[in-house]
Amino acid sequence: MKCRHCKHLLQHQFLDLGFAPPSNAYLSQADLTRPELYYPLKLYVCEQCWLVQTEDYAAADSLFSSDYAYFSSTSSGWVQHAKQYSEKIIETLSLTKSSFVVEIASNDGYLLKNFVEQDIPCLGIEPTDSTADAAEKLNIPVLRDFFGETLAERLVSSGKQADLIIGNNVYAHVPDINDFTRGLKALLKVNGTITLEFPHLLQLITHCQFDTVYHEHFSYLSLFTVSRIFEKTGLRIFDVEELSTHGGSLRIYACHQEHKRPICESVARILEQELDCGMRSLELYQTFQHRADVIKDNLLTFLLEKKAKGERVVAYGAAAKGNTLLNYAGIKPDLVPAVFDAAKSKQGQYLPGSHIPVLAPEQLKAMKPDIVLVLPWNIADEVVAQNSALVAPDTKWMIAIPELIRV
Numbered sequence: 001m002k003c004r005h006c007k008h009l010l011q012h013q014f015l016d017l018g019f020a021p022p023s024n025a026y027l028s029q030a031d032l033t034r035p036e037l038y039y040p041l042k043l044y045v046c047e048q049c050w051l052v053q054t055e056d057y058a059a060a061d062s063l064f065s066s067d068y069a070y071f072s073s074t075s076s077g078w079v080q081h082a083k084q085y086s087e088k089i090i091e092t093l094s095l096t097k098s099s100f101v102v103e104i105a106s107n108d109g110y111l112l113k114n115f116v117e118q119d120i121p122c123l124g125i126e127p128t129d130s131t132a133d134a135a136e137k138l139n140i141p142v143l144r145d146f147f148g149e150t151l152a153e154r155l156v157s158s159g160k161q162a163d164l165i166i167g168n169n170v171y172a173h174v175p176d177i178n179d180f181t182r183g184l185k186a187l188l189k190v191n192g193t194i195t196l197e198f199p200h201l202l203q204l205i206t207h208c209q210f211d212t213v214y215h216e217h218f219s220y221l222s223l224f225t226v227s228r229i230f231e232k233t234g235l236r237i238f239d240v241e242e243l244s245t246h247g248g249s250l251r252i253y254a255c256h257q258e259h260k261r262p263i264c265e266s267v268a269r270i271l272e273q274e275l276d277c278g279m280r281s282l283e284l285y286q287t288f289q290h291r292a293d294v295i296k297d298n299l300l301t302f303l304l305e306k307k308a309k310g311e312r313v314v315a316y317g318a319a320a321k322g323n324t325l326l327n328y329a330g331i332k333p334d335l336v337p338a339v340f341d342a343a344k345s346k347q348g349q350y351l352p353g354s355h356i357p358v359l360a361p362e363q364l365k366a367m368k369p370d371i372v373l374v375l376p377w378n379i380a381d382e383v384v385a386q387n388s389a390l391v392a393p394d395t396k397w398m399i400a401i402p403e404l405i406r407v
C-alpha cells in the first residue's frame with residue numbers, strides 16, 4: 001500500500017483495531033438476520049510526509065449511502081460553533097450579496113443557513129440525500145455529489161468560483177486527498193479564502209483518541225502534512241486556529257500561493273508544537289497500540305465487574321467513535337444493553353457490529369441505569385446537561401477516553 005499523498009511505500013502500521021463494519025452502517029431489525037460485512041481497521045504512518053492513514057479497502061460511495069444517519073444539527077454545541085464561525089468569517093472577509101460561498105459536505109445545512117439568512121449566495125456540496133433534503137428545506141441550494149477536481153472544473157466552466165470555500169470535518173474523510181485539494185485550488189477565486197476544520201492528529205496521539213479511527217476517516221492530519229499537501233497544489237496556509245471541537249481540531253485558513261497575505265505567527269507555533277511532540281519520528285507512533293489497549297482493557301474489566309455486581313451500565317451517543325470502541329473491545333448487549341441517542345434517524349436501529357439497540361433518551365428513565373457511559377466524550381458535558389433529569393440523581397455519568405473517569 002502506498003501513501004495517499006506522496007505515494008511512498010507504507011511500511012509502518014502502528015495501530016490494529018481488528019475488523020469492524022463501517023461505523024455508520026446502522027442495522028434494522030431485519031438486518032440482524034443477515035450477514036454483516038467487516039473490514040480491517042488499521043492505521044499506517046508515512047515516514048516521508050507523516051500522513052497517518054487507514055488501509056484502502058472500499059469505495060467511498062459504499063460508506064456514505066443515501067440513508068446516511070449523521071445529521072450535524074443534532075448537536076446544539078456544533079450548531080452554535082457553526083454560527084459563531086459564520087458571523088466571524090462574514091465580517092473578516094466582508095462577504096456581501098455579490099460574494100459566493102461553497103461548503104463541501106454541507107450536511108443538513110447547519111452552517112450555510114447562516115449565510116442564507118444574510119442573503120449571501122451559497123452552494124452546498126453533499127452526496128447524501130437524507131441530509132441534502134434537510135438542507136434544501138432551509139432554502140440552501142445543494143449539489144448532490146462528491147467533491148473533487150472534476151466537479152470543481154465543472155463548476156468553474158459554468159462560471160462559478162468561490163470567494164470562500166468551507167470544509168468542516170470532510171478533509172479527513174476523502175479517499176483521494178490530492179484530488180480534493182486540486183479541486184479546492186480550481187474552485188477558488190484569485191483573492192479567495194479556504195477554511196478547513198479537521199481533528200488534530202496531535203490531540204489524537206496525545207490523548208489516545210483511538211476511537212476516532214474508523215473507515216470513513218481516511219486521513220489523520222497534522223498541520224505539517226496539510227501544509228505540505230497544500231504547497232504541492234499551489235495553495236498556502238496563512239493562519240491556523242486551535243479549536244476544542246471533536247477533542248481538539250485545527251481550523252486552517254488558506255489562499256493561492258501567489259496571493260500576498262502575511263503568514264500569522266500561529267502557523268510556525270503549531271508546527272513547532274508538532275515537532276516538539278515527536279510527530280515526525282516513528283517512536284511516537286510505536287507506543288500507541290499499547291496505550292489504546294490499556295484503555296480498552298480497563299473498560300472491559302470495569303464492565304465485567306459491574307455485571308458481576310448486578311449493576312446496569314448503558315451508553316449514550318450512537319456516534320461513529322462509540323462504534324470503534326465497542327467493536328474493538330468486543331462489547332455486546334450483555335454488557336451494555338442499550339445506547340441512547342437524540343437523533344430520530346438512529347432510534348429503533350442497532351449499532352453495527354455490537355448490535356446494541358439505539359433508544360430515545362426518554363426511555364432512560366425506565367431502564368434505571370446505575371452508570372451511563374458517554375461514548376462521544378467530546379460532548380459529554382452537553383449530554384449530561386441535557387439528560388441528567390431523565391435518570392436518578394445518583395446515576396454516574398462516565399467517559400472511557402482518554403481514561404475511564406466520571407464526567
Ligand SMILES: [Zn+2]
Pocket residue numbers: 003004005006007008046047048049050051
Ligand atoms: Zn506520504
